Amino acid sequence: MPAADPHRTQALHRTQALHRTIDAVWRIESARVIAGLTRLTRDVGLAEDLAQEALVAALEQWPQSGIPDNPAAWLTATAKRRAIDLFRRNAVARRKHEELGRELEAFEQTSPDLDSPLDNTIGDDLLRLVFIACHPSLPTESRAALTLRLLGGLTTDEIARAFLTPEPTIAQRIVRAKRTLADKHIPFEVPRGSELAARLSSVLEVIYLIFNEGYSATTGDDLMRPTLCEDALRLGRILAELTPSEPEVHGLVALMEIQASRTRARVTSTGELVLLFDQNRSQWDQLLIHRGLTAIERAHKINAIRGPYLLQAEIAACHARARTPSETDWPRIVILYNELARLIPSPVIELNRAVAVSMAHGPHAGLTLIDALASEPSLARYHLLPSVRADLLYKLGRHPEARTEFERAAALTRNTRERDLLRIRAAACETDSTTWSQNF
Amino acid sequence: MRFMVIVKATPESEKEGALPDPQGIADMNVHIDELMKAGVLLGYEGLHPSSKGARVHFSGKNRTVIDGPFAEAKELIAGFMILQVTSLEEAIEWVKRSPNCQPGESEVEIRRVFEPEDFSDGFSEEGIEEEKKVRAQLADQAAKK
Numbered sequence: 001m002p003a004a005d006p007h008r009t010q011a012l013h014r015t016q017a018l019h020r021t022i023d024a025v026w027r028i029e030s031a032r033v034i035a036g037l038t039r040l041t042r043d044v045g046l047a048e049d050l051a052q053e054a055l056v057a058a059l060e061q062w063p064q065s066g067i068p069d070n071p072a073a074w075l076t077a078t079a080k081r082r083a084i085d086l087f088r089r090n091a092v093a094r095r096k097h098e099e100l101g102r103e104l105e106a107f108e109q110t111s112p113d114l115d116s117p118l119d120n121t122i123g124d125d126l127l128r129l130v131f132i133a134c135h136p137s138l139p140t141e142s143r144a145a146l147t148l149r150l151l152g153g154l155t156t157d158e159i160a161r162a163f164l165t166p167e168p169t170i171a172q173r174i175v176r177a178k179r180t181l182a183d184k185h186i187p188f189e190v191p192r193g194s195e196l197a198a199r200l201s202s203v204l205e206v207i208y209l210i211f212n213e214g215y216s217a218t219t220g221d222d223l224m225r226p227t228l229c230e231d232a233l234r235l236g237r238i239l240a241e242l243t244p245s246e247p248e249v250h251g252l253v254a255l256m257e258i259q260a261s262r263t264r265a266r267v268t269s270t271g272e273l274v275l276l277f278d279q280n281r282s283q284w285d286q287l288l289i290h291r292g293l294t295a296i297e298r299a300h301k302i303n304a305i306r307g308p309y310l311l312q313a314e315i316a317a318c319h320a321r322a323r324t325p326s327e328t329d330w331p332r333i334v335i336l337y338n339e340l341a342r343l344i345p346s347p348v349i350e351l352n353r354a355v356a357v358s359m360a361h362g363p364h365a366g367l368t369l370i371d372a373l374a375s376e377p378s379l380a381r382y383h384l385l386p387s388v389r390a391d392l393l394y395k396l397g398r399h400p401e402a403r404t405e406f407e408r409a410a411a412l413t414r415n416t417r418e419r420d421l422l423r424i425r426a427a428a429c430e431t432d433s434t435t436w437s438q439n440f
Numbered sequence: 441m442r443f444m445v446i447v448k449a450t451p452e453s454e455k456e457g458a459l460p461d462p463q464g465i466a467d468m469n470v471h472i473d474e475l476m477k478a479g480v481l482l483g484y485e486g487l488h489p490s491s492k493g494a495r496v497h498f499s500g501k502n503r504t505v506i507d508g509p510f511a512e513a514k515e516l517i518a519g520f521m522i523l524q525v526t527s528l529e530e531a532i533e534w535v536k537r538s539p540n541c542q543p544g545e546s547e548v549e550i551r552r553v554f555e556p557e558d559f560s561d562g563f564s565e566e567g568i569e570e571e572k573k574v575r576a577q578l579a580d581q582a583a584k585k
Contacts, residue, residue: 017529020527020529021529021532021533023527023529023530024525024526024527024529024530024532024533025533027525027526027527027530028478028530028533028534123477227526230524230526233479233524234478234479234480234524235479236479237476237479238477238478238479241476241477241479242477264555287482287483287522288482290483291482291483
């Protein structure tokens, strides 16, 4: 094997380091660049393509020229020049673009001051970008991919790896989504009045979906994909600063911060899931808990209305505040679940309420609520129903029934680690059928 | 991943009752606002001069308390931030955008915070034994110098 040329190796390292820096610049700037270009072109798909072209130009030119002092301004200017060229060509072909061409030229004269941090205009553009990426006319999975791409600065490959989906599938989803937005002439705007609430909840849904995909991976061998949680949290925190007067946004951020605070306690070093009550609470991330509690306070300061995310955040906060499982304020959690069940009646919330009731008033009370859910068709294939029922039966000393339920839950879950855990619990029903479960 | 951005002290920041000039504070607030809006700032604090602090010196079983102030301002810290970003390069990019509120030379250090995945191999029995061996060797080498 010939010895590596040290100069070539050095040059290669320099190029790699530069590419990492360009990646970092892209992460920081891409959303703002795309948002600005969307306002200019009124076409989010085109804006993204132009921004990508500017990135390619940066990767070609910066190794020679060095990274400019203001990389965002460089990327925007480069993309804008391409936009203007493109529209000029189109304008020649089709006169109807003439007006747009003039608009572009006017825009070219007024160079936005990208040295100044997020001013209101850029903030507004970012918020418009959030709303367009999460537009209800797109399927949920496309909204998630587009949001990560446009606002999170992730590459198609990174999104594909995060969702364990083949890259061409993600690429196609993004292309289709962009086409749908163009075909339906979805305006680049922040919805107003009564529309705002519905559109905002679509945005929150997408962010929480991304978070959950990372937090409780529905498929694959890993229980968690923490970087996806971090991406969702970053999006949530950005949104909270863009819409500081929306309590539910703070509610969602609080919920994610508190759930993420348990990341390191939730999985053992060998990759097994640890349930909430078995977690080592000293491993909970106090910084994130503090941030979560602060976000709840921010929501409370806006008004006294508690939406679904805020209620869930407050439930999570009850756990976060308890230094040991026995210190958990279960009666308060029951109250919060009652409120949540009234607000968004759903079998899954009812299931969680049953768990809280069993903790506050004993397994028998919980089991009564669970059994009422037995015929619920939407839960027929939901592994947590037999899993919770098994746990309550176990606590009531009805071990043979508990075993059947644990096995049913193991057969239903798609997560291999969780399946292992449920099988272990099923096996335990046989070995210690005489002992009653430990009290929490 | 998380990084601690450590703002080193300067002779100015070590002065009794030292506060940055109002313009410096205003500029820094703009920067902090930008970090918050980008969703990367987890927390930050500014520190009083070392004259209001103390050191505890460890030597075997002894602990000796030394009251501030301490000399060598550039070895002290004046504040810190915790950033949640995706690479060291991203942390560097953010720090480069910070305003310079110091009249003279100053320095900001960026250090990666340990996270659970950093320990994933460290908990095995073999890993701990291996670590002990390496440390013993290092101590041995140091003693021979």
